[in-house]
Amino acid sequence: MKKRLVSIVLVLGMVTGLAAGCGSTKEENSAEEDGVTTVTWMTSRPVDGAIDQVMRQIADDYSEEQGGKWKINIETTADRPSYLQKLRTLIAGDNMPDIIDIDADPYCQELVDQGMLVDVKKFLEDNGKYDDYYPTALKYQEFTDGSMYTLPLEYHVEMTWYNKEIFDQYNLTPPKTMDEWLQVCRTLSENGITPISVDGVDRWPVQRYLAMLPFRETGNEFIINLRDGKEKMSSETGKKAAEFVQEMGQYFNEGFGATDYATAQSMFLDGKSAMYYIGDWEIAAMQDAYEQGKIDYFYLPMTDDATTKENEFCVNSGIGMAFNAETFDEKTKDFVLYVIDNYGKLYAGKQQMSPIKTDLPDDVEFSDLYLRIRDDMENTGENFLKPWDTYLDSDTNTVMQDNLLLLASGDMSVDDFCTMIDDSIAQNAK
Known part of the structure; x- marks a missing residue:
């Protein structure tokens, strides 16, 4: 889902009292x-x-x-x-x-x-x-x-927003494939540009990167089978997903694990990062820069072995x-x-x-x-990437999201990450 939720107690309509709390009957x-x-x-x-x-x-x-x-x-x-x-x-x-x-x-x-x-x-x-x-x-x-x-x-649809001025400066075009995306990130990094700003505090944006390759390869089949204990994170598909996160992680902003939603977004809009993954719910925030021709967006790139289509990506x-x-x-x-x-x-x-x-x-x-x-x-296709946190049991999801930060920062190996997820699934999956 995505889901950024910032809230306080409110009362709707004609009501001035609060709804029942923990002591309600x-x-x-x-x-x-x-x-x-x-x-x-x-x-x-x-x-x-x-x-x-x-x-x-x-x-x-x-x-x-x-x-x-x-x-x-x-x-x-x-x-x-x-x-x-x-x-x-x-x-x-x-x-x-x-x-x-x-x-x-x-x-x-x-x-x-x-x-x-x-x-x-x-x-x-x-x-x-x-x-x-x-x-x-x-x-x-x-x-x-x-x-x-x-x-x-x-x-909602989710996409990667990019800074057109930075891309033009280094003769870059929106990537059509995952390999092209990694090459774009390498070029930017080699020129001292932070390729991607990420909200690591809320965890789910990093988890989206883990889901990208499995979705292109299997749709939602991998995560469903993983949830049910019929698939392993340590399988070929799972390890490729973890390796992708670790490779992309080196292009995330420094200290991304402590970067919150607003900071990651402002980094991008202020030109301090070249790309930012988020959904259409931030149209209002992107509007001015888009109208000025400073930013644009692209959807989830493809892979050579993709079973899903270009118009199929994260929709929720x-x-x-x-x-x-x-x-x-x-x-x-x-x-x-x-x-x-x-x-x-x-x-x-x-x-x-x-x-x-x-x-x-x-x-x-x-x-x-x-x-x-x-x-x-x-015009989206029939398949869509469904966020993994809606599939996994809460314990496994917490284990995954917390350790993804270590995986992406290079502080945990792919094998250790996959083993940890497999162990949690074995313990918690029905």
Whole structure:
């Protein structure tokens, strides 16, 4: 997913109180008091971001249409690890909120296996809404068996942005192959230019590099088999992926393991690095430099043995909304349908890529960059690189992400890294 989540506690719509915390009781979820239905949503979305703003507006509009007889409490928890810890605590205490944010990951599968989540695919199909979404946006939310229990609120492609002025200075062109990409990095490094700035603090940007070669070679088959214990990180494919990270790592900015999201991005925009991997959610940040002709982007380069196509790369629809099966009553269903009917155009109006098919609003002027990327998304292939952190169990994912920093910095060997991942999979995979 990508997923940068910066958040504080907020209240949505008409509500001024906070949603239930760790001491909440089930009666507070989807509660009805004095004829007013209150729904709780525990989320980890950026405060005052596009999703927050649109959902705030929709909740206000829906509450007004219901004559004030419906309201929603939303609690946004600081960062993703803290959010997940709190969510697990609430659920373990039998205090699951009505709506939660969650990836289609192993923990989500546990909740599904316990019958705690609504079958979102069935809900969409039963209400004639499934085809309202872009197929890839929904496919991203699916488990490997095709079932789906999370609803997307966003839609993204990821790419590598590059500094055109630096590339022109050294007669470089956007790489079409992984080998060309490495050669570009070597040329820049030999001339004293930092080739790539990376947010190592959040780990996932480094993990993307590990996934690149296996995706080109196998689609998502390698990571699925690795998760299930049917494949080894120490296999030929796994070792090639680790070697690629180690080779690319020498071209990351100095001290990348302690470089945060904002710093990595500002390094690139300030011309202190030549490339930066991130998704279209940063269109606003890239807009000025793009309009000035200073930067451009390219998608995941190819390999000689690729089974995926040039128009297939990392596409995601982010963290999904999941619904408490016990409290998913008619009023909650009606609200979700109202969201689906109104969300797409409002979200696109915030210069965001909507997972719901929609015409662009006439009263918004969209940039050439937005329209170009939207066109890219309309023409992506069937396969997409799904982030590895949505496949792996949490323990293995932590082991992988933490040790990737050592691997990329040259402080851990490829063999040791692969062995560590294989050992974790053997211990934690079901």
